[in-house]
Each structure stands twice: as C-alpha cells, then as structure tokens.
Amino acid sequence: MATINFLYRSTKEQAPLNIRLLFRCEGVDYVYGAKTLLKVDKEYWEKYHDQKRPKTIEIANRQREVNAEINDIQNFVLNAFEKALPSEIDKVWLQTKIDSYYNREPDKVRIPQGLIQFVDYYIQEKGNDITPSTVKKLNVVKHKLERYEKEKKVTLLISEINEQFKNNFIAYCTKENYAIGTVQRDLVFIKTFCNYAYEKGLEVDRNLSKLRIKVKKEIKHPYLSLLELEQIEKAELSDSLSNVRDWLIISCYTGQRISDFMNFNTSMIRVENGKSLLEFRQKKTNKLMTIPVLPKVMEVLEKRGGEFPNKISDQKYNDYLKEVCKKAKINQEIEGSKKTEIGANSGKYRKDEGVYEKWELVSSHIGRRSFATNFYGKIPTSHLIFMTGHTTERMFLEYIGKSTKDTALELFNYF
Structure with a gap:
C-alpha cells in the first residue's frame, strides 16, 4: 500500500508543492x-x-481549494500506482504521472468546486450566450451567497448543495426579509449552476432536483386595461410626463421591453405595400424582430412630427410612469409587491407584499404585459407570440397568468 505526502520545499514566499510517494x-x-x-x-x-x-x-476557502486539488492529485497517482508493476515505479515514473495529471482533461482541472467561484466560471463559459442583464442577476445571486457564507461561516461547495442547504438558505433569506418569490428565483439560478457543473463532470448531490420551493400564494403582476389606457391618454400632463405617456402607449401597442422600445427610432421603420413595419433586434434575446406599427403607435409618431418621444433613462421612466398613472387616477386597489426600505436609512430594500393602488405598482414592464393580456383571445395567440417574441405558447400563457384551467374554460366559447 502506498502513501502520499505533500511538502513545501522552496525558500521562496510562494512555490509549487512537492509530492512524495x-x-x-x-x-x-x-x-x-x-x-x-x-x-x-x-x-x-x-x-x-x-x-x-x-x-x-478566506483561509477556510483556501483550505477547501488546496485540499480538493491535493485529493485529486493523490487519487490520480494512487490509481496509476495500483495498475503499475513495482519495477516500473521510480522518480521518473512519478513525475510522468504528475505531468499526465495536468495534461488530462485540462478543463476539468480548472473548474472551481466552490459555488461562488463557479458563478464566475459559469458567466465566463457562457460568454455571449447570456445578456448583460442576466449577468447582473447572476452577480446579485453571487453577492447574496457571499453574505450567506460570511454569516454562516461556511464555504459552499457544488457537491454540498442539497436539501439542507436549501432549508438554511431559505431561513437566512427570510431573516433578511427577502420575498419568497425572490428566494425561489435564487434557487432556480443555483440549481442551474449545479446542473452545468454536472455537465462539466463535477460531483453534485443526487437529490438536486428537490432544490425548489412552492410559492403558496402567487402575486399577479398588474397590467393596464384598454379603458385605463384611454383614461391615461385623456389625462392632462406636463410636457415631460406627456413624453413618458407616449412611451407607455408605444410599449402597450408593441409588446416590447424597455431595453428595446426606448431605443426605437425612425430609421427602424420601413414601408411595404403601404404598411409601416418596425424592424429591430431584441437586446435580451438577440432575435431579429419585424412588427407592425399599429395605429396607436402611428398616432404618437404623427403627433410628434414623425419622431419617437425623447429617450430617457430606465430609472426616470419608472419613476415618472408612476406619476403619469397617479395623475390619470389609476387607483384601483390590487394585490402586489413593491420595494420598500426595511429600516430608516438602512439602504436595504425588499419587496413588500400587500394591497396597493395600481399606480404604485406600475413599472416599465407593464406595457409589454398589458399588450399580451389585452389582446389575448382577440388576436390569434400565434400572432401575439410573434409580437412579444416568446419562444413557446406555454411560456406566453404563463407570462400573462393563464392556467390550463383558464384555457379549458375559454374553449367553451367555441362550442
């Protein structure tokens, strides 16, 4: 039976370890x-x-990393030792095996086993396959995991992401006043990391599929009805708020995200057979889109001399949009969630579920959701999906909050 030791034999402040068989x-x-x-x-x-x-x-993390590498090298050498004849084994044989270790599946050697480090690896590996907005979300999850590690004084390994971690993570997030929907989304991301690690050959918990939680009460996202949109169109507003209102109308009749509609310009419009079409590439999906310029959008352009409204930042749009809806008296009380500061001058904001006037809950995404919801059942679903850019009908129906029961009941309208 062989034994392996690792030694630091250099006089330098940093050096590779020596292995001794x-x-x-x-x-x-x-x-x-x-x-x-x-x-x-x-x-x-x-x-x-x-x-x-x-x-x-930091020391705990370093211990994990070094020990993981040491164990990997040790197992590789001992496996080779078991297959070799005693007469073959000497210093040259050992160095050859070490060289073979580093030349085998180089990708596997450099894949981090720590969850937080793996997030960076995942982002790097995915490259242009994920959008900047997705990278931002992934980093939010990573920073939350860093805070979790610091409080719990643990190091999260991919192989240790299991039911116990899920329960501990939920307890931590609950204590920090995170909404259950946010925690659910975080766990989806974490599970995605682990599944990708498994594809790369890392060990994961065999019960990884249980890394999910059931949300008992689903908060429905608000949308603006056609009557409410008409109410908004008639409201008396200042020039700056009128600019925001026009963007809202455009978003409600194009079904696009703010990252797309706020970048619309007249160079994207072309006319074919007397019909105006808007052609652009969706920022999130990189999908090339060609959609019709509907009458309500054309009204906005004609009012502005053929130009789109003035571009503003996402944050200002969200802030002013609430003001527009407030002045238009979009004040129906509905269930929802909005960000509130959890303590005076804490700088920490969490989503607080409750009953609010609708204007308090509107954001830039309400235009896209309003378009999909208002015209569902009036326009063929395939046409709506074409406009919104959803990949499947199931995704579209989930987006507007339609269940299979809703679809079944609506079928009675055709019989």
Missing part, C-alpha cells in the same frame, strides 16, 4: 518525489493549512 515492496522501503503545479504561499502552508478551525472565511 512512499511504499514498501518485498521488505524494502521506497521514497520518490516530484513537483506539482499546485502553488501555495509559504505562510499559508506553514501556519494555516492544517488549522482545524480557521478563523477567517
């Missing part, structure tokens, strides 16, 4: 050494690597 054959002891590529700091190796209870999360 020890075994006995026919009463004779053999010791061979070789160099690895696993670099560590001398101070870390001598003072902190063997600490049973590291005092900082």
